[in-house]
Amino acid sequence: MESKPAPGRGENGKSKEFGDIFTDKRLKRTRARLIRVLRDSGNKDLAKTADAIERCGTWPAALKVSPDGCGGFYRNQCRERLCPVCATLKGARHRAALVGVIDERMVLGFRFTLLTLTFPHTSNDKLKDLLRILFKALALFRKTAFFKKHIRGWARGVEITRKDNGFHPHAHFIVEAGFLNIDALHAAWRKCVVKAGGRAPTREGVDVKRLQEKRVKDGKGLNEAIGYPFKVSSLAKWPDSCIVELAEATKRRHMYQACRKWSRRMKEREEELEALLLGDSGSEIILFRDFLEDLRQGDTEAQGMALSVLQLLASADGLEDAVQLLFDAMPEGLRRLWSAPSDVTLCHA
Numbered sequence: 001m002e003s004k005p006a007p008g009r010g011e012n013g014k015s016k017e018f019g020d021i022f023t024d025k026r027l028k029r030t031r032a033r034l035i036r037v038l039r040d041s042g043n044k045d046l047a048k049t050a051d052a053i054e055r056c057g058t059w060p061a062a063l064k065v066s067p068d069g070c071g072g073f074y075r076n077q078c079r080e081r082l083c084p085v086c087a088t089l090k091g092a093r094h095r096a097a098l099v100g101v102i103d104e105r106m107v108l109g110f111r112f113t114l115l116t117l118t119f120p121h122t123s124n125d126k127l128k129d130l131l132r133i134l135f136k137a138l139a140l141f142r143k144t145a146f147f148k149k150h151i152r153g154w155a156r157g158v159e160i161t162r163k164d165n166g167f168h169p170h171a172h173f174i175v176e177a178g179f180l181n182i183d184a185l186h187a188a189w190r191k192c193v194v195k196a197g198g199r200a201p202t203r204e205g206v207d208v209k210r211l212q213e214k215r216v217k218d219g220k221g222l223n224e225a226i227g228y229p230f231k232v233s234s235l236a237k238w239p240d241s242c243i244v245e246l247a248e249a250t251k252r253r254h255m256y257q258a259c260r261k262w263s264r265r266m267k268e269r270e271e272e273l274e275a276l277l278l279g280d281s282g283s284e285i286i287l288f289r290d291f292l293e294d295l296r297q298g299d300t301e302a303q304g305m306a307l308s309v310l311q312l313l314a315s316a317d318g319l320e321d322a323v324q325l326l327f328d329a330m331p332e333g334l335r336r337l338w339s340a341p342s343d344v345t346l347c348h349a
């Protein structure tokens, strides 16, 4: 069987869902803009975030090696929420793990429902204040009699969109539950929002949709719930000041959460999948840093693989520093064997 990277893992930056995500033109443009906006914000924390996003994907963190040689590499990831690449990969990873968990339980006959919970706001409201209300209301909601009685498992994502009436933060839940009475749900949610200091949501502030099996399988039903805290494509259209406000307001907030039972199973599934993929291909993962060190120490195994690793990294985008370091770590005899691609220039140290 051909080995495939775990969904969202981004081996070589590639995944079935996104192609080579680290070199995707649209994401690159958004990324460049975000870096500029965060740097110009005058906020030191955000400037650091910008640096991290800029370094994201510019280094081969690890190599995938088998007795046949190097079969791929993993780029470093900044894991910043605002990084278009990391946010996309993380969303995909969560989705894949959650689809698995829900699938397992659907087979057993459990029913799932999508809940959307919102509350009124105006364009004068600060996002920070709206989020404080939302997160407090969500914490209260989980303690309500309604929640305890009807909901046997859950995952929720907070999404932030923006329209003429300002920021619109809201929560999407996937819940394992039987029939849910929308009036009872509205009453419970309304109470929580008011207690958290928000304006009372109308009946339209809550939405309930049965999650169809087909929608779980194609992942689309879950996109809404735990896809992304904000869509990269819409972020690109926001004014600079709104991006800064979003970055400041969402720092250190957990935009995504699941009940303990599901979280544990999702983690297990991710690990199982990883082990399966590595087991299948007879591969292991080694850190690029360690590989360089072995090469410098004259390790024959590392030397035997050096040319193929160099070839692999040189043919990928944006890894110039790593290519140069690797080249420098190779013994002279090996260096002479390598002919660089026409667009790669190396200084002979």
Ligand SMILES: [Zn+2]
Pocket (backbone or CB within 6 Å): 053, 056, 057, 077, 078, 079, 080, 083, 084, 085, 086, 087
């Ligand atoms: Zn990143």
